[in-house]
Amino acid sequence: MLALALGLLALRWLPALAPGAGLLAMLVLALMLLPFRTYPLAFFLVGLSWACISAQWALDDRLQPALDGQTRWVEGRVIGLPQKTGTGVRFELADSRSRNARLPKRIRVSWHAGPAVNSGERWRLALTLKRPAGLLNFHGFDYEAWLLAQRIGATATVKDGERLAPARNAWRDAVRQRLMAVDAQGREAGLAALVLGDGSGLAPEDWQVLQGTGTVHLLVISGQHIGLLAGLLYGLIALLARYGCWPRTWPWLPWACGLAFTGALGYGLLAGFGVPVQRACVMVGLVLLWRLRFRHLGVWWPLLLALNGVLVLEPLASLQPGFWLSFAAVAVLVLAFSGRLGPWSVWQAWTRPQWLIAIGLFPILLALGLPISLSAPVANLFAVPWISLVVLPLALLGTLLLWVPLAGDGLLWLAGGALDGLFKGLTLLAVRLPAWIPAEVPLGYWLVSLAGAVILLLPKGLPFRLLGWPMLLLAVFPPRESIPHGQVDVVQLDVGQGQALILRTRHHTLLYDAGPRAGPVDLGARVVLPALKKLGVGQLDMMLLSHADADHAGGAAAVARGLSVKRVVGGETEGLPRFLDTQPCASGERWEWDGVSFELWQWAGAIDGNPRSCVLQVEANGERLLLTGDIDRAAEQAFLASPLAVPTDWLQAPHHGSRSSSSWPFLQRLAPTSVLISRGRSNAYGHPHPQVMARYRALGSRVYDSAEQGAVSLRLGAFQAPTVARSQRRFWREPLP
Structure with missing residues (x-):
């Protein structure tokens, strides 16, 4: 059993999947080993083979490369619970069909300013299809792995659409709409998350509180909720039997185990029976079976059996953090309470x-x-029993009685009040003890x-x-990594259609641009700030914002709230939050940190916008880096008259490689050996422009594009080749172009 589990888990670390012939050879070898009683190796090979086969099926179901970026009419059925976003709706489409094209079984669809979409409806949609991809940073969330674990083969945006058929068997959606319509003292979305596993209605502030206090598992249906309901049913029957209120002709133990498992399955069905819920139901079923028949086997064997059961049903579960956290938590409790x-x-x-x-x-x-979360032990000490004994029973009972006048609404009103009181307490705790990013x-x-x-x-x-x-x-x-004197570590983060670069000398850190922000999506908080903390940065000596555009300075406020910043310099001070206390870019200002020289430049003739970008030149041991923001051709022409217009080793492509920048005289003077481009994949602006790329190729410059290679890390002053995030091979990532 242990060998089988190790074989299934090994999938998580594979750089590439074994080819078909290799899988066949492993299976044949496993069968040959069985007669020799080498069971551990045989079952390890069986587990690894099955995991690779299942993963290959998911990879084969991805969108064909030829269809990437194309817009096609697609017919399909909405599954799951559609999620309302700040600007539209997001949902998953199954049973998709398109003329003369094979589409993945599941497509994740975003519809900006779209109409109401309900589960079970059939739609005909004009979709712009994209292969699974996401931001790729060295220590960040891997969206591509998450999509594969959900077996989503494509993402898409809607251009137009029409409803073909109304919803069928969409009772979960009907329950959600009913829950959102009741008066739960402002916590309707929280009850929907607790009852249905739909957390899309929770505000970003609520998610921050839950993450900061380590209580996310209480609002997103997990093994705890399934196990709690099963435990309540089991305990109720055991209590009745103990006090003689249970029929003597009915053996209480089989009934308690059977009804507990039935309740767990019913709750799982209400929650959509996704992979985490399936995992929880398997574990609950095995615990009840162990309690009923196999207590002499101990407690570790059922846990190992549950682990194998989950992985055999879905080998890709090991790609999800929740899988590791749930089984690790159960193992900790088993170790703590047994023996x-x-x-x-x-x-x-x-x-x-x-x-x-x-x-x-x-x-x-x-x-x-x-x-x-530093406050998680204290927060869960009170939140777990409060949710378990007060909020959840009231919420489930109120949901069951929704169709009874006043009864269901009253119970949900009480549940919402209890949940609101908990959130107020957790908010105070999260402010005093915020989460720690090590x-x-x-x-x-x-x-x-x-x-x-x-x-x-x-x-x-x-x-x-x-x-x-x-x-x-x-x-x-x-x-902490010791950076040699006279050198600087440079990391260009993958922030999509925006820009953020971290520069670290031996004792100082500078952030050049802070990533984009668009509505509720703040990549300064999601990517830039966590990246700084992962690098061990506790304070910024300078945050240099090239100009005030949202794709360069949108994340500045989030970074400033999360880290101490000694000085903020901006090419434009207008349009930035006042609390940043931004100083204007002083052209010609020069300083030195740990043997590395820095110098600023700004076009004096610029009025506003991109031409006012504050340019930074960094020189370490004779190797130069030029960060240009979004300067255009006119600013480039003015730059050629400055003392900084010298041959440069590394050039950050002006304006993401836009046609309005990277003029030929500018590039000829700088003659960059390597070029950094920060842009979004399939962005609406067409960056980088083909003519600009042709100029770079004519100069023989090596191009490092964040959309294709992810984040880029280099050691300026060491004259070494950089490291790109996509070079860290994983079987679910597309190889480097």
């Missing part, structure tokens, strides 16, 4: 699990690159931290148990 010589008191049973889970999940969260931890330090966590979870009588604390906390203070 103890005496029972815990009620106070110990209430408080200890939260602290033990915090210790046990600490190295897991580090490995997954997720924020770590810096990247070397593998050796992480392994020591993991060993420390395991030691601390063992019983108190273990000798040298207290050594677990310094071992665990070793990951809190990892060694």
Whole structure:
């Protein structure tokens, strides 16, 4: 069983899938090993083969490259619960058909300013199709892996559409609409998340509070909710049997296990029976089976069986952080509660699990690159019983009685009030103890931290148990990479159609542009700030905003709220938040950090907008980098008269490679060896323009494009080749062009 699990989990780290012949050879080898009783190796190969086969099916179901970017009329059925966004609606389309084209089974569709879309409806839509892709940074969220784990083969935007058939069997959507229509004291969206697993209605501020306090699992249906309902039903029948209120002719234990599992399945059906819910139902079913028939097998065997059951049903589940967190949490609780010589008191049973889970999940969260909530043990200490014993029973019972006048509405009103009170308390806690984003931890330090966590979870009588604390906390203070004197680390982040570059010398950090913001989507908060913290940056010596356009300065406010910034300099001070206290770009200003020289330039004749971009030249050991913002041809012509117009090793392509920039005289003078382009994939502006790319090729410049290669990292002053994020091979990523 353990070997099978390891084979299934190995998929997560494969750089590429084995070809068909290789898979066949592994299966044949596994069958040949069985007669020799080498079961571990045989089952490892079986698990790995099945995982590769399942993953290959998902990859084969992706949109064909020839259809990428094309607009086609597509017919399909809306599945799941459509999600309302700030500007439209997002939903998934299944059973898609298009003339003379094979489409993926599932397509994720966004409709800007679209009409109401309900689950179960059939639509005919003009879709602009795109292959699965997303922002790719060294330590960021991998959207491409998430899409594959959901078996979504394409994304699309709607140009036009018409409804072909009304919804059929869309009872979940009807329940959601009914929930959103009741008066739940402003917490209707929270109840919909709790009952149906639909968190799309939660405000960004609510998500921040939940993430900051480590209580996301309480509002998004997880194993805890399924297990809680099953436990309540089981406990109710056990209580009735104990006090003689259960029929003596009915054996209480089989009935308790059967009704508990039925309740878990019913709740799972209400929640849409997605992969996390399937995982929870499998685990609950195995626990109940163990309780009924196989208690002599111990507690670890059912957990291992549940792990294998989930992975056999969906091998791609290992690509999702929730998979690792849920099984790790259960394993921590099993380790904490089993093998103890005496029972815990009620106070110990209430408080200890939260602290033990915090210790046990600490190295897991580090490995997954997720924020770590410092207030989670305290928050969950009160939030878990409040949700479990008050909010959830009221919400489920109110939902069941929605069709009874006053009864359902009244119960949901009480549930909403209880949930609102919890959110107010969590908000105060999140403000006082915000989530911590740790810096990247070397593998050796992480392994020591993991060993420390395991030691601390063992019983108190273990000798040298207290050594677990310094071992665990070793990951809190990892060694920071020492940048040599006279060199600077440069990272161009992948922020889509925008720009953000991090420059770090030995003791100083500068941020050039802060990424875009469009409505509720702030990549300064989602990408730039986490990237800075992952690099161990605790303070910015300077945030230099080339100009005030939203794609360059939109994320500045989020960065300034999350980090201390000593100085803010901008090519334009108008249009930026006043609390940034922005200083104007002083052309000719020059300074030196740790042996690296920096100098600013701005066109004095610029009036506003792109031509006013503040240009920064960085020189380290004779290797030069020029960051140009969005200057146009006129500004480039003026730049040629400045002392900075000298041969340059690295050039940030002006205005994302726009046709209005990168003029031939400008490029001839600079003669860049390499060019950095930051832009969005398939952007509406056509960046970079083919004529500009032809000029770069004519000069022999190497082009590093964030849309194709993801984030780029280089060591200026070392004259070394850069590292691109897409070079970190994973089987779900398309190879470098």
